[in-house]
Amino acid sequence: MASTDDLLSLEADERVQILDSDGNVVAPDLLPDLSDETLVSMFRDMRFCRRFDERMISLQRQGRIGTYASLAGQEGSQIGSMYALSEKDIVSYQYREHGAVVARGFPWEYLLYWAGHEDGHIALADRNVFPLNISIADHLPHVVGVAMAMDYRDESRIAVAHFGDGATSEGDFHEAMNFAGVFDVPVVFVCNNNQWAISTPRERQTASRTFAQKADAYxxxxxxVDGMDPLATYVVTNAAREKALKPSNDAPRPTLIEAVQYRYGAHTTADDPSVYRDDAEVDEWREKDPLERFESFLYETGRLDDERCSTIDEEVDAVLAEAVEQMESYGADPNSMFEYVYANQTRNVRKQHDAFQQARDVHGDESFHRE
Known part of the structure; x- marks a missing residue:
């Protein structure tokens, strides 16, 4: 396999790829030494991500959860990068990288967040995953701070931050990058370049040829890396992790990974992408589908067959069905919606809470249940 320095020191326009869009190995020297079991597990988690995405969009359309951000098309970068990490590494993501949660065991409680319950974040902490971030890029300085703290404590782990290409236009991105470079912070930045920041195309986001080259300034x-190639994303993230863990007793060094990929669906379920992009563009990127190319690779190398694939799908559907059932049977107290609006409850919020409680006392809890 190529050395860490070789992988992380490519020219700005070069892109690491192991599997082409048909699943053929185009860089055999870069193939990671992973067991058959691990490779199939990666595929299973990618299938889980895609099926989870489909179920969540369906639930949102039925009014059973709130606004949701789709990940379809980005399974390769999410699962590939997560499998390169240790379970003790800290992961912080924006709001679309559900694969970070899937790869860490997918607690059913994660669905609670999308149903409007903050309790959905609690289970993530036990898996070293920070709560998702709706505010663009504001988690990046925090991730750098966490990584600095771990370095000061001489802990053998790193912090990883996932974010979209639109985040590179925020001040928090530049502050985090600068701090990481100046103070030799053990952090890996993963920019998920899915070509669109809502309706703003990549070419309107920056005048730089690539997002990766922004690291030069810091x-x-x-x-x-080809973000739709899970193996390529794995080897690049693994190399970046090694560099962050004080190789050869040197100072840890951060890395910025630009995972080039595509968002198949809408920015969120509140968006209509048909008003700003052509179907032909979407179809072109679907030819590079991460699941299909990885499945082809596993079939061709004898690691996967129809029977095992069907078993995986059945297991995934069963897990998701149980998670949805648990989410919808969760007994949240409606009063909790007033608890965290402000650190100290304002007069107006207090009045709203009192009015709500009075109506609840008169009509009972059943009047607040959805039909």
Whole structure:
């Protein structure tokens, strides 16, 4: 396999790829030494991500959860990068990288967040995953701070931050990158370049040729990878992790990974992408589908067959069905909606809470249940 320095020191326009869009190995020297079991597990988690996405969009359309951000098309970068990490590594993501949760065991409680319950974040902490971030890029300085703290404690782990290409236009992105470079922070930044920040195309987001090259200004490596290739994303993230863990007793160094991929669906379920992009563009990117190319690779190498594939799908559907059932049977107290609006409850919020409680006392809890 190529050395860490070789992988992370490519020219700005170069892109690491192991599997082409048909699942053929185009860089055999980069193939990671992973067991058959691990490779199939990666595929299973990617299938889980896609099926989870479909179920969540369906639930939202039925009014059973709130606004949801789709991940379809980005399974390769999410699962590939997560499998390169240790379970003790800290992961912080924006709001679309549900694969971070899937790869860490997918607690059913995660669905609670999308149903409007903050309790949905609690189970993530036990898996070293930070709560998702709706505010663009504001988690990046926090991730750098966490990584600095772990370095000061001489802990053998890193912090990883996932974010979209639109986040690179925020001040928090530049502050985090600068701090990481100046202070030799053990952090890996993963920019999920899915070509669109809501309706703003990549070419309107930056005048730079790539997002990866932005790392040059901060004194550390930036590398582009085919984000729809889980194996390529794995090897690049693994190399970046090694560099962050004080290799050869040197100082840890951060890395910016630009995972080039595509968002198949809408920005969120509140968006209509047909008003700003062509179907032909979507179809072109679907030819590079991460699930199909990885499945082809596993079939061709004898690691997967129809029977095992069917078993995986049945297991995934069973887990999701149980998670949805648990979410919908969750007994949340409606009063909790007033608890965290402000640190100290304002007069107006208090009046609303009192009015709600009076109506509840008169009409009972049943009047607040959805038909």
């Amino acid at each position: 004194g550390f490596d930036g590398v582009r």
